[in-house]
Amino acid sequence: xxxxxxxxxxxxxxxxxxxxxxxxxxxxxxxxxxxxxxxxxxxxxxxxxxxxxxxxxxxxxxxxxxxxxxxxxxxxxxxxxxxxxxxxxxxxxxxxxxxxxxxxxxxxxxxxxxxxxxxxxxxxxxxxxxxxxxxxxxxxxxxxxxxxxxxxxxxxxxxxxxxxxxxxxxxxxxxxxxxxxxxxxxxxxxxxxxxxxxxxxxxxxxxxxxxxxxxxxxxxxxxxxxxxxxxxxxxxxxxxxxxxxxxxxxxxxxxxxxxxxxxxxxxxxxxxxxxxxxxxxxxxxxxxxxxxxxxxxxxxxxxxxxxxxxxxxxxxxxxxxxxxxxxxxxxxxxxxxxxxxxxxxxxxxxxxxxxxxxxxxxxxxxxxxxxxxxxxxxxxxxxxxxxxxxxxxxxxxxxxxxxxxxxxxxxxxxxxxxxxxxxxxxxxxxxxxxxxxxxxxxxxxxxxxxxxxxxxxxxxxxxxxxxxxxxxxxxxxxxxxxxxxxxxxxxxxxxxxxxxxxxxxxxxxxxxxxxxxxxxxxxxxxxxxxxxxxxxxxxxxxxxxxxxxxxxxxxxxxxxxxxxxxxxxxxxxxxxxxxxxxxxxxxxxxxxxxxxxxxxxxxxxxxxxxxxxxxxxxxxxxxxxxxxxxxxxxxxxxxxxxxxxxxxxxxxxxxxxxxxxxxxxxxxxxxxxxxxxxxxxxxxxxxxxxxxxxxxxxxxxxxxxxxxxxxxxxxxxxxxxxxxxxxxxxxxxxxxxxxxxxxxxxxxxxxxxxxxxxxxxxxxxxxxxx
Numbered sequence: 001x002x003x004x005x006x007x008x009x010x011x012x013x014x015x016x017x018x019x020x021x022x023x024x025x026x027x028x029x030x031x032x033x034x035x036x037x038x039x040x041x042x043x044x045x046x047x048x049x050x051x052x053x054x055x056x057x058x059x060x061x062x063x064x065x066x067x068x069x070x071x072x073x074x075x076x077x078x079x080x081x082x083x084x085x086x087x088x089x090x091x092x093x094x095x096x097x098x099x100x101x102x103x104x105x106x107x108x109x110x111x112x113x114x115x116x117x118x119x120x121x122x123x124x125x126x127x128x129x130x131x132x133x134x135x136x137x138x139x140x141x142x143x144x145x146x147x148x149x150x151x152x153x154x155x156x157x158x159x160x161x162x163x164x165x166x167x168x169x170x171x172x173x174x175x176x177x178x179x180x181x182x183x184x185x186x187x188x189x190x191x192x193x194x195x196x197x198x199x200x201x202x203x204x205x206x207x208x209x210x211x212x213x214x215x216x217x218x219x220x221x222x223x224x225x226x227x228x229x230x231x232x233x234x235x236x237x238x239x240x241x242x243x244x245x246x247x248x249x250x251x252x253x254x255x256x257x258x259x260x261x262x263x264x265x266x267x268x269x270x271x272x273x274x275x276x277x278x279x280x281x282x283x284x285x286x287x288x289x290x291x292x293x294x295x296x297x298x299x300x301x302x303x304x305x306x307x308x309x310x311x312x313x314x315x316x317x318x319x320x321x322x323x324x325x326x327x328x329x330x331x332x333x334x335x336x337x338x339x340x341x342x343x344x345x346x347x348x349x350x351x352x353x354x355x356x357x358x359x360x361x362x363x364x365x366x367x368x369x370x371x372x373x374x375x376x377x378x379x380x381x382x383x384x385x386x387x388x389x390x391x392x393x394x395x396x397x398x399x400x401x402x403x404x405x406x407x408x409x410x411x412x413x414x415x416x417x418x419x420x421x422x423x424x425x426x427x428x429x430x431x432x433x434x435x436x437x438x439x440x441x442x443x444x445x446x447x448x449x450x451x452x453x454x455x456x457x458x459x460x461x462x463x464x465x466x467x468x469x470x471x472x473x474x475x476x477x478x479x480x481x482x483x484x485x486x487x488x489x490x491x492x493x494x495x496x497x498x499x500x501x502x503x504x505x506x507x508x509x510x511x512x513x514x515x516x517x518x519x520x521x522x523x524x525x526x527x528x529x530x531x532x533x534x535x536x537x538x539x540x541x542x543x544x545x546x547x548x549x550x551x552x553x554x555x556x557x558x559x560x561x562x563x564x565x566x567x568x569x570x571x572x573x574x575x576x577x578x579x580x581x582x583x584x585x586x587x588x589x590x591x592x593x594x595x596x597x598x599x600x601x602x603x604x605x606x607x608x609x610x611x612x613x614x615x616x617x618x619x620x621x622x623x624x625x626x627x628x629x630x631x632x633x634x635x636x637x638x639x640x641x642x643x644x645x646x647x648x649x650x651x652x653x654x655x656x657x658x659x660x661x662x663x664x665x666x667x668x669x670x671x672x673x674x675x676x677x678x679x680x681x682x683x684x685x686x687x688x689x690x691x692x693x694x695x696x697x698x699x700x701x702x703x704x705x706x707x708x709x710x711x712x713x714x715x716x717x718x719x720x721x722x723x724x725x726x727x728x729x730x731x732x733x734x735x736x737x738x739x740x741x742x743x744x745x746x747x748x749x750x751x752x753x754x755x756x757x758x759x760x761x762x763x764x765x766x767x768x769x770x
Contacts, residue, residue: 022302022303034373050281074148108167112169143161192266196264222270230261317400336397351383447463566587644684645683667758696757
C-alpha cells in the first residue's frame with residue numbers, strides 16, 4: 001500500500017476517534033443536564049432566578065409547614081412548661097375485662113427499647129430485632145384514648161384493638177416528628193421563623209414560636225413569608241403560590257375551639273443560619289452551573305459529531321486520496337434488504353450482550369439512583385453505533401449507484417418489467433388495472449375491519465398506516481401511468497418528426513423504460529437508416545449530376561468541331577445528291593445531339609440548384625401573349641389551333657424572366673410535339689387565393705400509358721415508341737426551374753387529355769385593355 005493510501009486511512013481513523021470523543025462529550029453534557037434538573041423544568045433552569053423563587057424552595061417550605069403543624073399537635077402531649085416530660089401520659093388501654101392501664105412516655109420508651117425500637121440521630125425510628133414474641137404482636141389491647149391524637153376515628157370494630165408494640169412504635173414516630181422540628185427550628189439556628197397563636201382573649205393565649213415578634217417583622221420585610229389570620233378569608237404571602245392545606249391544618253389544631261388564631265411563617269433569604277435552606281440555596285446555584293456546563297458540553301459534542309460526521313460522509317467509499325470513483329467494501333455487495341436484515345439482527349445481538357454484560361458492569365460503576373438512566377444511555381449508544389455502521393454502508397451504495405439497483409426489490413421489479421416488455425399494451429394495462437383494483441379492495445376491506453374495531457389503539461394505528469400506504473400506492477400508480485403516457489407521447493412525437501422529414505432526429509433514452517425503451521431503440525435505428533439512405537440518395541444524385549455535367553462538357557468540344565466541319569463541307573457546294581443527303585442527315589443529328597447535350601447540362605444545373613436567378617417583377621399575362629405569338633406559326637405546321645383564355649388585366653409575379661421563358665418554351669414545345677394533329681391547344685391564366693396560374697392542355701396523339709409523376713422524370717417521354725424527336729428532359733427541366741423560382745408545377749393526365757399548370761404568387765394587379 002502506498003503512502004497516499006495510508007494517509008487517507010489515518011485521516012478516516014482519526015475522524016472516527018474524534019467522533020467518539022465528541023460523542024462522549026455530548027453524552028456527558030446530557031448526563032449533567034439530567035442529574036442537575038427536575039423533570040419538566042428544561043431550559044427554565046437557566047433563567048436568572050433565586051432559590052427562593054424556585055419550585056424546590058416551595059417544596060421545602062411546604063414540607064416544613066406540614067412538620068410545624070405536626071409539632072403543634074404533639075408539643076402539648078410531650079412537653080410540660082417548655083420541657084420534655086417523661087411522665088406525660090401517652091395512651092390508655094384495657095386488656096380483656098381487666099382494669100384501665102395508662103402508659104407514660106418513659107414506660108413507652110422503655111418498652112420500645114426492649115423490643116429493639118429507638119430513635120437514631122436523624123430522629124427516625126429504627127429496629128434492631130427481626131423476631132418478636134407473640135405477646136408483643138397480639139392485638140388484644142382496646143384503646144381508650146391517645147394523648148397525641150385529638151379525635152380517634154374508628155371505621156370498623158377491629159380498629160379499636162391493637163398491640164402494645166404498635167402503640168409504642170406510633171408514639172416513637174410522633175416523638176421523632178416533634179424532635180425534628182424542635183431540633184431544627186428551636187434548639188438550633190434556623191432561617192425559618194414561625195409564630196402560631198390561638199387565643200380566646202388577652203389572658204387565654206396558646207403560642208408556638210421560635211423567635212420574637214421584632215425579629216419576625218424584620219424577616220417578613222426582607223424575606224419570604226406567609227400569613228394567615230382567622231379573621232381573613234385569604235392568606236397574605238409573597239411566595240410564588242399559597243402553601244396547600246394551611247387553613248385546614250390550623251382548624252385541625254384548634255382543639256379548644258378558640259375564636260381567633262393566626263400563623264406567620266417566614267424565611268430569611270439572606271440565609272444567615274447554616275440550615276437546610278442555606279444548604280439548598282448553595283446546591284441550587286451549583287445545579288445551575290452544572291446544568292449550564294451540560295448544555296455547553298452537549299453543544300460542543302453535537303457540533304464536533306456533526307463536523308466529523310460530515311467529513312466521514314465526504315470520504316466514505318474512497319479507498320485513497322487519488323480515487324475519483326467510490327468503491328464498495330465487504331458487506332456492501334450483498335442485497336440491500338438482506339443487509340438491513342443482518343444489520344437489525346446484529347443490533348439486537350449487541351443489545352443482548354449489553355443487557356447481559358454491560359448492565360452488570362454498570363452495577364459496579366454507577367449508583368443505584370443513576371442505574372436506570374445509565375442503562376437507557378447504554379442502549380441508545382449501542383443503537384447509534386449500529387445505525388451509523390448501517391448508514392455508511394447505505395451511503396457507499398448510494399455513491400456507487402447500487403442502493404436501488406443492488407436490491408431485491410429492484411431485481412423483482414426488473415424481472416416483472418422484463419416479463420411485460422414482450423406483452424402487448426392492452427395486456428399490460430389489463431394486468432395493471434386488475435392488480436390496482438385488487439389492492440384497493442383488500443385495503444378497503446382491512447380498513448373497514450379496523451373501523452369496526454376502532455376502540456383498540458393498535459388497530460387505530462394500523463388503520464392510519466394502511467390508509468397512508470393506500471394513498472402512497474395511489475400516487476405511485478398515477479405516477480406510473482403518467483410516466484408511461486409521457487413516454488408514449490415522446491414516441492409519438494418522434495414518429496411525427498421523422499414522418500415530417502427530420503430523419504436525423506434521435507430520441508433521448510434516459511427517461512424511457514420497458515417496452516417504450518425498446519420502441520425508442522427501434523425508432524432511432526429507423527431514423528439512422530432513413531438518414532443513411534437519404535444521404536446515399538443525395539450522394540447518388542450529386543454523382544449523377546456531376547457525371548452529366550462532365551459528360552456534357554466533354555461532348556461539347558468534339559460536337560462543336562463536328563458541327564463546324566459539317567458547315568464547312570456545306571460551303572463546298574457538293575453536287576453529288578447522295579452525299580448531299582448524307583450531309584443533311586449528319587447536320588440534323590449533330591444539331592439534335594447539341595440540343596440534347598445542352599438540355600442535359602441545363603437539367604443538371606436546375607436539379608442541383610446551382611443556377612443564378614435574377615428575380616424581377618413580370619407581367620404573366622403579357623408574357624403568355626408573347627409566347628403565343630412566338631409559337632403560332634410553329635403550331636400551324638401541324639395544324640394546331642391555339643386557343644387562349646387570358647384576363648384583360650395584368651397579373652404581376654416575381655420570377656426570373658429568362659428561366660420562366662425556358663419553362664414556357666418547354667411546355668409549348670411539348671404540346672407541339674405530342675398534341676394530336678388538327679386539334680386545339682388551350683392556354684389559360686387565372687388568379688386564385690393570391691396566386692397566378694398558367695395552364696396549357698391538349699389531347700395527346702399517342703396513348704398516355706404513364707402517370708403524371710413519371711412524365712416529369714428525366715428521359716421519360718409520352719411517345720413510348722420514340723418516333724418523335726425529343727430528349728425526355730423538357731418537363732423535368734421545366735419543373736426544376738419552376739420550383740427553383742418558388743413556383744408550383746403540376747401535370748394532370750386524364751385518358752389522352754394532357755394538362756400542365758404552373759403557379760406563382762401574385763404581387764400586384766393592374767387593369768389593362770388588350
